[in-house]
Amino acid sequence: MSTSEIPDESKLVSALARGINILNCFSPVQYELSAKEIGEKTGLPKPTLSRLLETLSEYGLIRYSDRLSKYVPGAGLLNLSAPVLQRMTIRQIARPLMQELADYISGQVQLVMGSKSKMCYVEIAQGANSKIYRPEVGVRMSISRTSTGRAYINSIPAEFRERYLIDLEKKYPGQRAWFEERLQDAANDLATLGFCRGHRDFHREIDAIAVPLRKPIDNEYWMFAASVPVYSEESKRIDEDIAPRLITLVRTVESSLGNPNYSI
Structure with a gap:
């Protein structure tokens, strides 16, 4: 803790x-x-x-x-865990869309939830020909070294972001400056492109991008991510093909959840 x-x-x-x-x-x-x-x-x-x-x-x-x-x-x-997963209507809405995209990119599409200083997988769609390791639902994931984590930290209020950065520096002295630089890159990407890049910081052999929901649900923040091997043909078309499809997926889920507060 x-x-x-x-x-x-x-x-x-x-x-x-x-x-x-x-x-x-x-x-x-x-x-x-x-x-x-x-x-x-x-x-x-x-x-x-x-x-x-x-x-x-x-x-x-x-x-x-x-x-x-x-x-x-x-x-x-x-x-x-069953009632926790059951209440997350977003999983049921997103699952078929995630699977369709995962099959198309021959990779993996993830739905991740962030709360306080933790993030965990809530849903994972594995493409039919995907070679990417499939984690289990509920497993925690890195915040500082993933595109999903940077999307999350850029989505939370400034006071909580600062608290996370203080904790990060205490746990890993010297890492805050590096992470703040990555956060700025992610903020620029979100503002101009609509998605965050992973920079291969967590897995050098995986290219990953992430797109957050624009609003939290009951103070929980949600991110969608897509991952493909760096050696694959799909890796070459992340920006021009996969990213727009992932953004469309997220906007479709947002629309299905309803406005203005994504009531579920």
Whole structure:
């Protein structure tokens, strides 16, 4: 949790907060953790950790694997994610349009949601002949090194943008100046072209562009991105062909959501 997201501790229910911290220990690259590893990540005393692990296991949010001798995320987390995804009408509206574009470019089209200092995949369309790795829905993605992240940061209010930049400098000293330069490039691209470029900062072998919705939905910001391999023929026609199609997709979704607040 970044400093911009640390709430007033007097308002927290400590046991609930500790349980959430345990769940946050798991990630797409660390989805099997021993009690010792969880304890090291959370700093919780063993008796407290043991009670919380037992409670989370009882509710199916984690489970202990005898085969691995470790804890893994439980099916209960999937149950919790279902209503979150279901309420996002934008997914249902965008999905066929995304798939059509992904097939056309033989690449990948992504719908990403940003809130505070986090962004995650909400929908992913993989082209029939795409060679690009397909992440899972819900996986967090880089803000500073992607076209999608720059589209997001350029969309949020100035005060939140500044807070993110302060946190970035604390975590990665010296990176703020570089990122601000990329943000300015992205702002110029959005103003003149209607999309942001990725500059191959995250994956050197992938060309990516992103287009944000012009307004947030319930304080959540939405971006669409298209990715193709740099060695592909499609990479050569990003500006003149793929970008206009992605912009048209976004405007179509905006129109389908309704005006002026994209009520869903």
